Ligand SMILES: [Zn+2]
């Protein structure tokens with residue numbers, strides 16, 4: 190039904206946020222940020238991506254559903270500190286707790302995120318056995334998702350704050366639900382319009398008559414005129430899909446596919462041969478496409 194792809198920061202260290210943190214930290218010497226403890230670098234949590242497969246009917250009508258997503262609880266054993274009970278995190282000796290180190294390169298002093306504590310300012314000498322020093326335990330939660338009517342393939346729904354947790358008090362990332370629409374057995378979607386192929390027997394095509402065609406909302410009828418040719422298209426107004434940003438629905442295009450009969454009995458063969466003879470007597474009169482085709486071939490060899 191769907192699956193997870195970890196965000197850029199698989200380990201809970203937000204990919205882009207971390208990368209930017211490093212760049213700005215290096216250039217401007219920034220430390221800390223909104224919500225962060227003093228002297229520590231704050232990282233936003235990574236984004237998560239969830240692929241959701243839906244049917245064309247669900248895309249057209251919308252859907253309310255539930256998905257299971259990862260979530261993180263504070264570790265009960267260490268109460269979030271990440272340290273084994275009875276021990277405590279120590280101030281990082283490499284950066285003296287600032288989360289930053291200064292490297293001297295020629296005339297310049299370059300500030301970088303401390304490689305020892307990864308900007309946190311603290312190290313855990315004895316990690317908590319329950320969470321391996323992370324301070325939190327990964328679990329799952331159920332999320333109610335409302336898929337809007339008219340959504341299409343490749344669109345993403347953002348669920349703010351449902352990504353990975355931030356680091357050092359940083360905000361969590363977001364969850365992105367990516368919509369995949371399953372291929373439909375009958376309809377093909379083109380924007381708000383739908384297309385379908387309607388097989389029509391050669392006799393019905395020749396004589397005309399009413400035929401039943403499928404629509405997303407049930408069956409409809411088309412009146413075929415006498416002498417309907419293969420490939421003729423009939424448009425059913427408003428029988429397409431109402432897109433998310435559209436004020437009215439698209440149309441349904443039914444493409445006539447005239448079928449050649451197969452597995453004929455001797456009697457049917459005889460009837461067809463008789464019909465053929467009769468049609469030939471009328472010349473090209475009965476074959477509008479052949480008529481123009483013969484003309485075109487003549488012109489070609491002039
Ligand atoms: Zn723990």
Ligand SMILES: [Zn+2]
Nearest residue numbers: 281284303306
């Ligand atoms: Zn450090």
